[in-house]
Amino acid sequence: MEASSLPAALELVSGGGAGLSPEKRAVLGSSLLLLRRHYRFERVWFWGCIQGVGGAYYIAEGLGPDRAAPRSRLYSLNCVEWSLLPPVTEEMVTQAGRLKGRFQGDPAFEYKDTETNAEDAESLFEDGKEPVIKEEARLVATIEQIDRAVGIIPRGAFVKTPLGSVSENRNFEGLSLTEAKRLSSYLHFTEPVNLKNKTLLEKADLDPSTDFLDSLEHDVPHGSWTVQLEKGGTVVVLRSLLWLGLTFYHVPMTKQYGYVYFGNGEKNLDLPFML
Amino acid sequence: HGPYQPHEPGYGLYQPGYSSYDDQIPDPKSRMLAIQNAKAYLLKSSTTSGLNLYDHLANMLTKILDEQPTNAVDIIEDISKDVKWSQFQKKMDTLQDEHEILPTFEAAEKRKALFLKANGEGDEELEEEIGETPLPNVMETAFYFEQAGIGLSKDESYHIFLALKKLISVQPIQTCRFWGKILGLEMNYIIAEVQYHEGEEEEETEEEAVTEEGGKGVDEVEDEEEDKEKEDEPPKSTYKPPPVIPKEENGTGANKYVYFVCNEPGKPWVKLPPVTPAQIVCARKIKKFFTGRLDAPVVSFPPFPGNEANYLRAQIARISAGTQISPIGFYQFAEEEDEEEEVDGGRDTYEENPDFQPLSVAEMVDSLSAWVHNVQSILKQGRCVWLNPLQKTEEEEEEENEEEEKAEEADELPQELQQEIGPPLLTPLSEDEGIQNIPAWTAQPSTDLIPQYAVAVLQSNRWPGAYAFASGKKFDNIYFGWGHKYSPENHAPALPPPVQAEYPSGPEITETRDPTVEEELAFKAAREEALAEAEEEEDEEGTEEDEEEDD
Numbered sequence: 001m002e003a004s005s006l007p008a009a010l011e012l013v014s015g016g017g018a019g020l021s022p023e024k025r026a027v028l029g030s031s032l033l034l035l036r037r038h039y040r041f042e043r044v045w046f047w048g049c050i051q052g053v054g055g056a057y058y059i060a061e062g063l064g065p066d067r068a069a070p071r072s073r074l075y076s077l078n079c080v081e082w083s084l085l086p087p088v089t090e091e092m093v094t095q096a097g098r099l100k101g102r103f104q105g106d107p108a109f110e111y112k113d114t115e116t117n118a119e120d121a122e123s124l125f126e127d128g129k130e131p132v133i134k135e136e137a138r139l140v141a142t143i144e145q146i147d148r149a150v151g152i153i154p155r156g157a158f159v160k161t162p163l164g165s166v167s168e169n170r171n172f173e174g175l176s177l178t179e180a181k182r183l184s185s186y187l188h189f190t191e192p193v194n195l196k197n198k199t200l201l202e203k204a205d206l207d208p209s210t211d212f213l214d215s216l217e218h219d220v221p222h223g224s225w226t227v228q229l230e231k232g233g234t235v236v237v238l239r240s241l242l243w244l245g246l247t248f249y250h251v252p253m254t255k256q257y258g259y260v261y262f263g264n265g266e267k268n269l270d271l272p273f274m275l
Numbered sequence: 276h277g278p279y280q281p282h283e284p285g286y287g288l289y290q291p292g293y294s295s296y297d298d299q300i301p302d303p304k305s306r307m308l309a310i311q312n313a314k315a316y317l318l319k320s321s322t323t324s325g326l327n328l329y330d331h332l333a334n335m336l337t338k339i340l341d342e343q344p345t346n347a348v349d350i351i352e353d354i355s356k357d358v359k360w361s362q363f364q365k366k367m368d369t370l371q372d373e374h375e376i377l378p379t380f381e382a383a384e385k386r387k388a389l390f391l392k393a394n395g396e397g398d399e400e401l402e403e404e405i406g407e408t409p410l411p412n413v414m415e416t417a418f419y420f421e422q423a424g425i426g427l428s429k430d431e432s433y434h435i436f437l438a439l440k441k442l443i444s445v446q447p448i449q450t451c452r453f454w455g456k457i458l459g460l461e462m463n464y465i466i467a468e469v470q471y472h473e474g475e476e477e478e479e480t481e482e483e484a485v486t487e488e489g490g491k492g493v494d495e496v497e498d499e500e501e502d503k504e505k506e507d508e509p510p511k512s513t514y515k516p517p518p519v520i521p522k523e524e525n526g527t528g529a530n531k532y533v534y535f536v537c538n539e540p541g542k543p544w545v546k547l548p549p550v551t552p553a554q555i556v557c558a559r560k561i562k563k564f565f566t567g568r569l570d571a572p573v574v575s576f577p578p579f580p581g582n583e584a585n586y587l588r589a590q591i592a593r594i595s596a597g598t599q600i601s602p603i604g605f606y607q608f609a610e611e612e613d614e615e616e617e618v619d620g621g622r623d624t625y626e627e628n629p630d631f632q633p634l635s636v637a638e639m640v641d642s643l644s645a646w647v648h649n650v651q652s653i654l655k656q657g658r659c660v661w662l663n664p665l666q667k668t669e670e671e672e673e674e675e676n677e678e679e680e681k682a683e684e685a686d687e688l689p690q691e692l693q694q695e696i697g698p699p700l701l702t703p704l705s706e707d708e709g710i711q712n713i714p715a716w717t718a719q720p721s722t723d724l725i726p727q728y729a730v731a732v733l734q735s736n737r738w739p740g741a742y743a744f745a746s747g748k749k750f751d752n753i754y755f756g757w758g759h760k761y762s763p764e765n766h767a768p769a770l771p772p773p774v775q776a777e778y779p780s781g782p783e784i785t786e787t788r789d790p791t792v793e794e795e796l797a798f799k800a801a802r803e804e805a806l807a808e809a810e811e812e813e814d815e816e817g818t819e820e821d822e823e824e825d826d
Contacts, residue, residue, distance in 0.1 A: 014428040015463070017456060017740065017755020021424035023722050053713050053736065078723075101763050102713055102736070170344075171353040177377065226460045231430065232386050232539075233379030239458065241564065244757060264739065270766040274564045274759075 001258030003032040003044040003060075009258050012249040015230045015237055018262035020049070024058070027079045032060060035074065035082055043067070047143065048245075048261030052105030059143060059261075067158060068166035068189075073143055075107070075136075083107075085140040095133050096141035103265050109135040142265045148190045150240040152216060152248050154257050155185045160212045169210070174253045180236040181227055186248070187213035194218060223275050241275075244268050326362065334358050385541035389437040409451045410440055416453065416751045419744045422721040423732040425755065427456065434540035439467055442535060442544045447472045454534065454595075455740075455754030457587070462538040462567025466591060466754075469533050520656055522551040528651060528659035529555065529592045536587065538567060545569060547588040552657025553580050558589035562759055562766045577769055590758045592653065597760075598741035599650040599752050600704060600733070602639065605631050606649050608701070625649065625700065633747050639731035640718045644703040646733065646743070652697040661696070710737060711763055737761055 001009040006028060010019055020028070028046060036044045041062030050057045058079050062072045074082040099111050110132040159169040179185045192214045198206075216225055224241045240246040245263020250256065268274075317329035335358050339347050347354070413436040420426040427435070435453060443451055446469070454468040523530050529552075535544040547569075561575040565583060573579040573586045606625040639645050651659040698706060707715035713736050720729040721744075735741035740756020790798065 011428045011430075014426070015431070016458060017425060017427060019421075019424050019426065021422055021721060023422075023724065024424060051734075053717060055719075101711065169353075170350055171357070177379070223460070226458075228462065229379070229382075231428075232382040232541075233377070241460075270562055273766050273768060274562050 001046055001260050003028070003036070003046055005256065005258065006032075006046055008256070009249065009260070012231070012235050012251070012256070013237070013247045013260055015228075016239065016245075016247055016262070018049075018245070024079050028058075031076075031080055031082065035060060035062065039072065039084075041072070045071075045258075046260065047073070048263075050103055050139065050142070050261070050265040051263065052103035052265075054105030056105065057103070057107075057139060059139075065167075066165040067168065068160075071147075073140060075139060077107075085136060085143075088140050088144040092137050092141045093144060096138040097145070099133060099138055100266075103139070104135060107134070107136045107139070111135070111138065139265075145267070146243050146246060146261060146265075148188075150243050150246050150259075151189045152186045152238070152259060153189045153213075154180075154250055155187050155215070156210045157257065158189070159209045161209075166212075172255060174255055174257075175236075175250065177236075177252045180250060180252045181229075183216040183219075183225060183227065186216045186238065187211075188216070189213065221272055221275065224271060241271055242268055324359075326359070331355070331358065382539070382541070385539075386434060389434060389441065389541050408443070409448050410436075410443055411452050413439065413453050415749075416753070419730050419746055419749065419751070420732075420742065420753060422730045423719070423742070423744060425732075425742050425753070427755075431540070435465060438465070438537065438540035438544070442467060442469075445544075446535075449473075452751075453753070454591070455756075457565060457590075457754070457756065457758045459565035459567035464536045464538065464565065464567070464587065465540065467535045467544070468595075469535055470531075471533060520552040520658065520662060522549060523658050523660065525549055529596070529653055529657075531650075532595075534588060534591055536569070545584075547584055547591070550585070550588045550592045551580070554585050554589040555592060555653060555657040556655075558586060558593065560769050565758060576771070587758070593760070594738050594741060594754055594758070595650050596653045596659075598735045598738050598743070598754070599648065600646045600743050601649045602631075602633065602745050602750055603645050603647050603703060604628055605750065606647075606701060631748065633745070636720055636726070636729050636731045636746065639745050640720050642705070643707070643714075643716055643718065644705040646704045646716075646745075647701045648698070648704070649701065651700055654697045659697070704733075707737075710761065 001013075007025060010025065013019070032044045032046060035041070039062055042065055043063040045061045045063065047059040047061050050059065055077055058076045060074045060076070060082065062074070063069075070087065072087075073085045075085055076082045111134075112132060154172075154175050156175075157169055157172050158166050160166050175185050190213070192212065194214045195212070219225065226239045226241065228237050228239070229235070230237050234251065236250045236252060238248040238250075240248075243261070243263065246259060246261045248257070248259040314329065317332070318327050320327045335351075335355055338358060339354060344350065344354075413432055414429075417426050417429070417432040426432065439451060439453060442448070448469050449472045450470045452468045454466040457464045457466065525533070530549040533549075534547045536547060537544045557575075557577055557579050560577055561573075561579060563573060563575055563586065565587060569582070569584040569587070571583040573581070573583055579586055605628060607628040608625055634645055653659055654661055656662070704716055709715050715735065715737050717734045717736060719732050719734075720726065721732055722729050730744050730746040733743045737760060738754070738756070739761050740758075741752070741754045743752045744750060
């Protein structure tokens, strides 16, 4: 969620019971602003909080002029001092995908990776190290996985300029109530996968400036999103069941929207059994 | 030479119509003509949409000048689209405008109804309310949890507060607590934990007795029909289902509290039925999301005995048994004079300790033994107090002696069930098992910066979403989550039970081997011998009889 709209947004997302204490809210107001100045971000998003066994990680993302470019991610243990996370690589994502269990809460904690390939293990043994994954790497890989899988925006909120860069749509006035209840009005804010597979007829109906992303309609498994109206029907809240803890809110007919993650940082692999 | 530009020295001396490039520059008449041509072109209506570019540009520029957006040139295409779109909105419609009845308006009505004071409240009732009331101070609890970053927004907490007040005014309730919120697919559940006044629970038992009698009547009719058809029946199955473990009485064990749920504050509260051990045992094996409708079926394997209301009640029972905690010393066992009697299953009642001295927040956070469970844990059987299902009451034994004694002895293998013992009430949390290498609870103070006013907060790692806080003499538990236990391993559904034996194998249905040729020949030879002997005997008898007849 946008750092500038943090207090209002936290009120709208609190239906799940998770939120921030007044102390954290107060300090985030200023520390996110300072982040923006220090790293010269154009936008700073408060991404959420991953709860480890010993402590919690608070995550922020910074965006540059092209909103669809890879984002810089920062973490903090107390919302005051932030550290930049290393950029994510595919190898980190696959390694972290093999790890199970809770985060420990200590960024320097090392997991023993027991499932590397024989070749990799040999090459590492030659160097004299055991295959380990640091919790920092696991953290950034998990954030990337969550953003890729369930980071969403309402349709029309971002436009793609003819030059290819993506920016906010200043004409976006919000989705109507009927549109907001439909899954097809929300798009994954990541590289589209299914767009090329649409038939020509479907593609003809799309508007290339706003429909350059995948919508939620065809997410597998079907039903992995819950759409609810909360607060007496004034806020539309989408919760992901694949990554329990990701909450997206939107107030229909206004510009307020955003998503935040409050959870363990573990994928819900039991989802097909639970539906 | 050509038309002079303003910066060139010849500018101003040029007179149209007199230079050598007259044929390239239109004279005023032809310039007017060109302008009119251009305007006529702009006014040409489009064949597809009926609009013309001139009007469209005029509307667009009017809109831009009225609204004066920043960086208009960057969003000009969108403005153009908006102007075109607004063509389709007619200001005057022949149809009467039907006021939109959005579901949001109805919801707002219900929420507003919470805030209205009921009619007919006199001064007497006001005094009662200010005195002892079972209504919990939801806002105070919400404040403490908020210090840890847990809880709903203040609006929603206040609505829940008022909804609880409404519940108390309708039902005869002695104690009431906001238990928590469980999220669902279509709707969420808000749950209140309640204890009735003594003597108010008799309505339920009457209903159950009625259904039992109805069931018996049906059985009698069926028996008569069966008697007629006894000749042609296939062999009856010898399957005896395992004995049904009876549920605990209301007010004890897993059914100590009664739970009311509603989907949103403002909607009516629904009472959840008491939980049976079979439901708890089954709920341990399945993992399903709640839909939000209490009558939804729970489709699972092993098949859950009940619908979503029962599943919800079972999960609430499990969560309460696992995560309801209090600071050590707050509750104590009531002093009993007869301590020689060993009560099976330990004591199950406690009372508040009037001499409770609260520990400091640092102590509460550092050691888990400063907290104790104040709800009985549920045994493997599904009850809090163990019951041997094989022990029959005297009546049942008399009935069965006549009919089924023999059958039972032959088929049933009475397994000696061992008495299950769980941890007794008021055990400290340090005895809780962790999961792999994670402790069962994570304790933190709410703030490191202001330790004087910090609140000790515990989060459960076994039931993610269960929280408890303690600050001085105040403490409370709450649950916000999806209602499932945490397991680091993936959920593995139960395997189907092994195939049952169809018939007991006995000599009459066992296939025998076909005899070989030698055996057949030997058998034939033996039979011929036997026949020969029989004939001799008959002959003898025949002669004997003849002799007798002769006499």
